[in-house]
Amino acid sequence: MIEHPYQALSGGRWLAGNLHAHTTSSDGQRGHQAVIDDYVGRGHGFLMISDHDIYTAVEDYEKYDAQGMIMVPGNEVSANGPHMLHVGAKDWVEPNADRQQVIDEVNASGGGIILFNHPNWHANFNHCPQELFERCEDYVGLEIYNGVISRLEGSPYATNRWDMLLTQGRRLWGFAHDDSHAATGDVGLGWNVVYVQDETAEGVVEALRAGRFYASTGVEINTIEVEANKIRIETENASRIVALKRGAIRCGVADGREIEIEVPEDAGYVRFECWGAGEAFAWTQPFFCS
Ligand SMILES: [Zn+2]
Numbered sequence: 001m002i003e004h005p006y007q008a009l010s011g012g013r014w015l016a017g018n019l020h021a022h023t024t025s026s027d028g029q030r031g032h033q034a035v036i037d038d039y040v041g042r043g044h045g046f047l048m049i050s051d052h053d054i055y056t057a058v059e060d061y062e063k064y065d066a067q068g069m070i071m072v073p074g075n076e077v078s079a080n081g082p083h084m085l086h087v088g089a090k091d092w093v094e095p096n097a098d099r100q101q102v103i104d105e106v107n108a109s110g111g112g113i114i115l116f117n118h119p120n121w122h123a124n125f126n127h128c129p130q131e132l133f134e135r136c137e138d139y140v141g142l143e144i145y146n147g148v149i150s151r152l153e154g155s156p157y158a159t160n161r162w163d164m165l166l167t168q169g170r171r172l173w174g175f176a177h178d179d180s181h182a183a184t185g186d187v188g189l190g191w192n193v194v195y196v197q198d199e200t201a202e203g204v205v206e207a208l209r210a211g212r213f214y215a216s217t218g219v220e221i222n223t224i225e226v227e228a229n230k231i232r233i234e235t236e237n238a239s240r241i242v243a244l245k246r247g248a249i250r251c252g253v254a255d256g257r258e259i260e261i262e263v264p265e266d267a268g269y270v271r272f273e274c275w276g277a278g279e280a281f282a283w284t285q286p287f288f289c290s
């Protein structure tokens with residue numbers, strides 16, 4: 001049996017959005033309106049301002065013109081430990097050094113979700129130790145791509161961390177974000193494409209919680225189909241698609257825009273990486289196989 005988050009794709013539409021952007025309220029170089037205008041101009045359907053330990057609430061966004069873009073309340077939990085995104089925040093949550101405490105408070109607040117950020121930041125590629133990922137529970141996922149780390153020490157990619165956790169049987173979603181700070185070079189690097197049925201901040205968060213999205217740096221996915229033990233992915237612009245199973249072992253490779261695989265019996269999970277030109281990728285969420 002294959003369990004996956006793309007089962008209920010009806011009554012909504014795909015919207016792209018970035019959940020990780022800083023403003024002059026923390027260490028970003030631009031004010032809120034300039035950041036909002038930039039993402040509107042890129043055709044994004046939702047955005048979260050994620051200043052360091054500064055909660056941007058629904059009311060705060062009312063001061064700005066979102067031009068129809070859905071604004072998601074939240075912040076980046078930053079002090080006292082590895083950074084996490086609090087997405088769809090209902091309230092301020094103390095950045096407790098015990099990150100499980102933060103996760104528990106967010107889950108008790110009745111709305112928001114928590115994910116871990118840029119795990120492979122720093123020269124030792126260890127902003128978020130794997131041991132913390134393994135110890136914590138009830139968070140929804142991690143950034144498998146964080147754009148700003150492209151110009152800092154470490155790696156913007158963290159699919160290695162994700163595969164280790166998925167291989168242990170964890171059910172976690174992979175996110176791609178800009179983490180934009182500067183006016184140029186930091187924007188439009190990574191985003192999530194979410195199937196949104198209710199076009200509100202709550203609707204976006206519910207879809208994210210359910211994993212009804214894929215992460216992208218430029219490849220667009222047109223079709224995700226599951227039939228019995230076959231999975232088919234068709235993209236607009238991939239040049240190679242790779243399927244990975246438990247242990248990050250490759251179990252399918254196709255050159256071109258699409259792939260169809262028969263899921264191996266020992267798969268555990270299967271996820272797809274769609275590679276395009278330059279640094280364009282799309283990452284599906286995992287399909288859990290039992
Ligand atoms: Zn951070």
Ligand SMILES: [Zn+2]
Pocket residue numbers: 020022050076179
């Ligand atoms: Zn950040």
